[in-house]
Amino acid sequence: MDQNLSLIQNRRDVVEQEIARHRNSIAVLENELGELEMAERVVTRLSGGGGLEAQPNLATTAVELPAARAREKRTLPEMIITILQEKLADGINGMEPKFATKIIRDRWDRNVAGTYVSTTFWRMWKGNLLHKDEGSSVYRLPEKKEPADMLPGEASTGSLFNTQAKGREAVPGGGT
CATH class of the missing domain: 1.10.10 (Arc Repressor Mutant, subunit A)
Incomplete structure (x- = not known):
């Protein structure tokens, strides 16, 4: 029986190592994908977007995009x-x-x-x-x-946007 357990544990170790290797490979490939996306944007921008019809109207884009995006600063x-x-x-x-x-x-x-x-x-x-x-x-x-189900001090999604200091009083100069 111990031999069977040993065989199973050995196989499990091999599978875990293989999974870790694949995860590592995926991380490397995702990083490369991000670099390729960035390179694609740069080449597209520098080449003029692939033609005259693909180029944005700079007169309207410069006015409309910043105004629209300024309303939604997030x-x-x-x-x-x-x-x-x-x-x-x-x-x-x-x-x-x-x-x-x-x-x-x-x-x-x-x-x-x-x-x-x-x-x-x-x-x-x-x-x-x-x-x-x-x-x-x-x-x-x-x-x-x-709220009644949450433990004291447990984070909620709303706490992502809450910037108030907790348990301290702010003083001039940044010290507490």
Whole structure:
């Protein structure tokens, strides 16, 4: 019986090492994909967008885009939360960072780097602001808890935007 358990444990170790190797390969490829996306944007911009019909009207773009985008100044985490909330309302529970990047580029910031969005998703997940299934690249909003169900000091999605100091009083000069 011990020999069978030993065989199973050895195979399990091999499988875990293989999974780790594949995850590492995926991370390297995702990084390369981000670099390729950036290079594609630079080449498109420098080459004039692929033709005269693809070039934006600079006279109207310079006036319309900053005005429209100035009304919606948001941090990247706020953009991500907004997108995930909208998709959840549409019945889609979760999203990969690469798809959120496309939406952010269309709505708020056409120059945002895919790697920056991916990193922000990951940081929000590590900060318990988002959930992610193991082995998946789909991030989703945490299930809502009623305030009475939350433990003291437990973060909620709303705490992402709360910048007040807790348990301290601000004094001139930044000291507490």
